[in-house]
Amino acid sequence: MLKVRLGIIGCGSITKHRHAPEAKSNENVDLVAVCDNNLINAEKVAKMFDVPKVYADYETMLNEEKPDAVVVAAPNCIHADATIKALKAGAHVLCEKPMATTIDECKKMVDTAKETGKFLMIAHNQRFNKAHIKAKQIIQSGELGRVLSFKTTFGHGGPESWSSDxxxxWFFHKEKATFGSMGDLGVHKIDLMRFLLGEEFVEAAAFVTTLAKRYPNGELIDVDDNAVCILKTQSGAIGTVTASWTYPGSEDNSTIIYCEKGSITLYGDPRFSMIIRYANGQKAYFELDTMQTNEKQTKSGVMDEFINSILTNTPPKISGEEGLKTMKVVFACFESAKTGKVVKIDY
Ligand SMILES: NC(=O)c1ccc[n+]([C@@H]2O[C@H](COP(=O)([O-])OP(=O)(O)OC[C@H]3O[C@@H](n4cnc5c(N)ncnc54)[C@H](O)[C@@H]3O)[C@@H](O)[C@H]2O)c1
Structure with a gap:
């Protein structure tokens, strides 16, 4: 079988820890080129992962290499432009989250994928965690009855120790990131809840604020470092999504789903990735996998899924359309935070 010729745009931490190693470990991938406007970062990744070509500019990489597929893993402000150019250059695209910085950009990405007939996948890796997959099956089976409410959180000490910048x-600058903790971490949990519940959010109310993160000059950063959102689904279930860059000490990446006949706790215990507590007092414990953290990376499965989509000519499940639906909820939360009103979400 012919290998998928892959190029990566952005040679920062997520490429070093996830995309490049996952590409190298997939026998159907030939990682032909990497690109970073900071050539030192591109060269480091090329050396670490034995990549033959480095570029400082993605248009040149696309024109010269004509890759079959591209990963977009640069700052958020680059996602739409790089994705659209890569699709137009004939490549399938795996784009990092948050999908883009405006709804218009997200729509253009979806439209370009349709026009070019190329696949667009958004790297919502939380859908691949084993306990999340198992919880979705349990919810779908109906054995716990209807989902009534939930709380889901992603918080850690902030991206400054992780970022290679x-x-x-750049994570702390609006002109490059657009969003802070909400677009970095909240987006993961909104997408996860859409996946787990199998329905859309129709209303949002949120506080999105900046409490503590500062620039080296002492001024507060111009993106959010904390967000608490209340969301309502089509069927009327309500719950909270919390995102934070100011949790000291350790990460919280947990979810609890409260159903009529029991609750499901996901990644809330260091040993058991899923615990079901039944209404009759019984409990079931599952040791399925551990959640990746910035310090402890495990294989996400995102690259394998992307490459498998291409090789089997099957549209990716986490398509651009899915990414757009998740981003509509993110933007509704920002609108609510700005206006102080509950925001309805149209699809
Ligand atoms: N899925 C996840 O769990 C996850 C985790 C971390 C980051 N991310 C996302 O991945 C993307 C990259 O984040 P990161 O953590 O690697 O950041 P990072 O700061 O470590 O690296 C960003 C890299 O992009 C490069 N870059 C900047 N402008 C560029 C351009 N025009 N062309 C090419 N490269 C350019 C920078 O020089 C830097 O090397 C972000 O969108 C982020 O939200 C996703």
Whole structure:
């Protein structure tokens, strides 16, 4: 079988820890080129993963290499432009989250994928965690009855120690990131809840704020570092999504789903990735996998799914359309935070 010739745009931490190693470990991938406008970062990744070509500019990489597929793993402000150019250059695209910085950009990405006949997948890796997959099956089976409410959280100490852009990371600058903790972490949990519940959110109310993160000059950063959102689904279930860059000490990446006949706790226990607590007092414990953290990366499965989509000519499940639906909820939360009103979400 012919290998998929892959190029990567953005050679920062997510490429080093996830995309490049997962590409190298997939026998159907030939990682032909990497690109970073900071050539030192591109060269480091090329050396680490034995990549023959490096580029400082993605248009040149697309024109010269004509890759079959591209990963977009650069700052958020680059996602739409790089994705659209890559699709137009004939490549399938795996784009990092948050999908893009406006709804218009997201729509253009979806439209370009349709026009070019190429696949667009968004890297919502939380859908691949084993306990999340198992919980979805349990919810779908109806054995716990209807989902009534939930709470889901993704918080850690912030991206500044993770980002390869030091000492003043792009994650803290609105013109490059657009969003703070909400677009970095909240987006994962909104997408996860859409996946787990199998329905859309129709209303949002949120506080999205900046409490503590500062630039080296002491001023507060111009993107959010904390967000608490209340969401309502089509069927009337309600719950909270919390995102934070100011949790000291350790990460919280947990979810609890409260159903009529019991609750499901996901990644809330260091040993058991899923615990079901039944209404009659019984409990069931599952040791399925561990959640990746910035410090402890495990294989996400995102690259294998993307490559499998291409090789089997099957549209990716986490398509651009899925990414767009998740982003509509993110934007509704920002609108609610700005206006102080509950926002209805149209699809
Ligand atoms: N799925 C996840 O769990 C996850 C985790 C971390 C980051 N991400 C996403 O991945 C993307 C990259 O994040 P990161 O953590 O690797 O950031 P990072 O700061 O470590 O690296 C960003 C890299 O992009 C490069 N870059 C900047 N402008 C560029 C351009 N025009 N062309 C090519 N490269 C350019 C920078 O030089 C840097 O090397 C972000 O969108 C982020 O939200 C996703």
């Amino acid at each position: 030091k000492p003043d990371t």
